[in-house]
Amino acid sequence: MKEMLETIPSKKIKRYLFRVSITGILYFASVFMSLRLSSFSDEIASVWIPAGISVGYLFIWGLKMFPGIWIGDFAASLINMDFSTATIVISTGNTAAYMTGVYVMKKILRKIKIFESPPGASVFIGTGCILPSLISSVIGVTSMLAAGIILKTMYSGVWWSWFLSNVTGTMVIAPLIIVFSRNFRRKGNDLMNKETYFILGCIVFFGWAVFWRDYSNLIILHALPFVYTPFMVWASFRLQTHGFVLVIFLSSAISILGTVNGHGPFSVYPAGTSIVLLQLFLAVIISTFLFLKAATRGMNNREEETLGIIGKAAEYNDSETGRHITRVARYSKLIAQALGTSGKFQELIYNSAPLHDVGKIGISESLILKPAKLTPEEFEEVKKHCGIGHQLLKSSDSKYLQAGAEIAYTHHEKYDGTGYPRGLHGEHIPLAGRIVAIADVFDALTSKRPYKEPWSIDNALEFIHSQRGRHFDPVLVELFLNNREEVRSICEKYRDISD
Numbered sequence: 001m002k003e004m005l006e007t008i009p010s011k012k013i014k015r016y017l018f019r020v021s022i023t024g025i026l027y028f029a030s031v032f033m034s035l036r037l038s039s040f041s042d043e044i045a046s047v048w049i050p051a052g053i054s055v056g057y058l059f060i061w062g063l064k065m066f067p068g069i070w071i072g073d074f075a076a077s078l079i080n081m082d083f084s085t086a087t088i089v090i091s092t093g094n095t096a097a098y099m100t101g102v103y104v105m106k107k108i109l110r111k112i113k114i115f116e117s118p119p120g121a122s123v124f125i126g127t128g129c130i131l132p133s134l135i136s137s138v139i140g141v142t143s144m145l146a147a148g149i150i151l152k153t154m155y156s157g158v159w160w161s162w163f164l165s166n167v168t169g170t171m172v173i174a175p176l177i178i179v180f181s182r183n184f185r186r187k188g189n190d191l192m193n194k195e196t197y198f199i200l201g202c203i204v205f206f207g208w209a210v211f212w213r214d215y216s217n218l219i220i221l222h223a224l225p226f227v228y229t230p231f232m233v234w235a236s237f238r239l240q241t242h243g244f245v246l247v248i249f250l251s252s253a254i255s256i257l258g259t260v261n262g263h264g265p266f267s268v269y270p271a272g273t274s275i276v277l278l279q280l281f282l283a284v285i286i287s288t289f290l291f292l293k294a295a296t297r298g299m300n301n302r303e304e305e306t307l308g309i310i311g312k313a314a315e316y317n318d319s320e321t322g323r324h325i326t327r328v329a330r331y332s333k334l335i336a337q338a339l340g341t342s343g344k345f346q347e348l349i350y351n352s353a354p355l356h357d358v359g360k361i362g363i364s365e366s367l368i369l370k371p372a373k374l375t376p377e378e379f380e381e382v383k384k385h386c387g388i389g390h391q392l393l394k395s396s397d398s399k400y401l402q403a404g405a406e407i408a409y410t411h412h413e414k415y416d417g418t419g420y421p422r423g424l425h426g427e428h429i430p431l432a433g434r435i436v437a438i439a440d441v442f443d444a445l446t447s448k449r450p451y452k453e454p455w456s457i458d459n460a461l462e463f464i465h466s467q468r469g470r471h472f473d474p475v476l477v478e479l480f481l482n483n484r485e486e487v488r489s490i491c492e493k494y495r496d497i498s499d
């Protein structure tokens with residue numbers, strides 16, 4: 001115990017120092033990378049990557065990362081400028097600006113997820129991108145003027161380029177850091193599918209065609225930047241947030257590199273104008289599609305929540321805590337995962353398994369809660385819940401409700417054909433129905449019900465095993481038993497509070 005207490009703080013300090021160093025090194029390196037991303041004149045960087053690194057790392061690792069940012073900024077300024085009070089003021093001003101932006105952003109966000117609702121996206125753009133850029137540009141350019149580094153006549157020009165390059169730098173880089181550091185492990189299995197790679201491939205091809213080639217026809221030239229729009233819309237509606245931020249990053253990187261190398265539609269204008277056009281293009285396209293993505297993500301989240309609530313409502317009398325459907329959804333996803341199905345199928349079964357007993361809404365409560373064995377007539381009545389659930393859900397356009405209809409209809413079918421309502425057998429029973437059958441029976445056995453005490457996990461697993469090829473699909477039973485540790489942890493983690 002004593003040893004543990006001694007090692008915890010030093011581990012924490014080591015981790016803190018490691019993170020500060022990472023932030024500082026990346027900041028320092030990105031200053032030079034940003035300076036190379038300037039067109040014709042070294043004075044104007046098109047995107048200021050350190051701004052995105054600062055906002056990203058302060059957001060995920062906390063404001064205590066500020067020494068990394070200050071040191072990275074100060075070290076980079078010493079290489080570009082002579083040591084003076086202005087360099088210290090600029091580094092301090094930049095660090096304070098990013099800290100203020102992230103502090104305000106976190107205060108407003110609280111429970112709002114940053115890229116999962118329109119308010120989340122607007123808070124990111126307003127307080128994560130615009131606010132710190134405003135503060136750092138005012139402090140930075142004013143101290144350059146005071147130190148005699150720039151003339152008064154240059155103030156507004158330098159201020160605009162500083163401000164815009166900070167805003168675009170944050171918009172391009174910070175979402176990548178925030179999204180990939182937070183959710184990578186949790187959703188690791190279905191992050192990047194074929195569709196994501198296809199859209200990324202299209203972005204590379206059309207990005208090259210637009211931003212790496214030279215055109216002389218003015219009409220074509222002005223229409224070209226819009227080529228990204230359909231792919232951005234596609235990515236906003238279809239991809240995971242991870243794939244989407246990669247699309248943003250890749251399309252930005254291609255357009256920046258093309259423009260600073262003198263190609264593409266913006267490069268036909270004088271140096272300063274072409275950079276400002278690029279920056280405005282990036283700011284408009286990224287903020288627009290971040291909103292769209294956040295809005296679609298928010299809608300999907302609401303749909304998933306609503307499905308969960310409908311499922312809970314149907315089971316409410318049966319399992320007062322409503323956790324039965326949470327466990328059934330997780331066991332079903334586990335089996336689908338073990339079977340090697342696609343991430344999309346796993347997500348589908350996870351969100352539609354809760355609807356399996358929605359038809360119980362149409363069955364008398366006295367039958368569902370009867371603390372004794374049902375008479376044959378009563379059992380016939382209870383069997384109707386499969387058809388009722390199917391009728392309720394089948395005509396919806398939602399993929400979740402359609403899958404829910406299929407599951408409601410087939411979760412009491414048995415592999416040997418002795419189940420109900422249609423007596424289907426073997427592979428004639430849809431896969432989702434075969435999977436949910438195992439999850440539902442296993443959970444019913446291990447839960448307390450009005451008519452029985454819960455079984456132990458081992459006894460319930462043994463029963464499931466004994467029913468392979470009879471009640472259940474033998475392949476799926478094997479997969480379920482092979483993952484008994486995960487089964488056990490779901491059972492224990494989501495246990496009914498009253499058990």
Ligand SMILES: [Fe+2]
Nearest residue numbers: 356357411412
């Ligand atoms: Fe059922």
Ligand SMILES: [Fe+2]
Nearest residue numbers: 324356357440
């Ligand atoms: Fe159930």
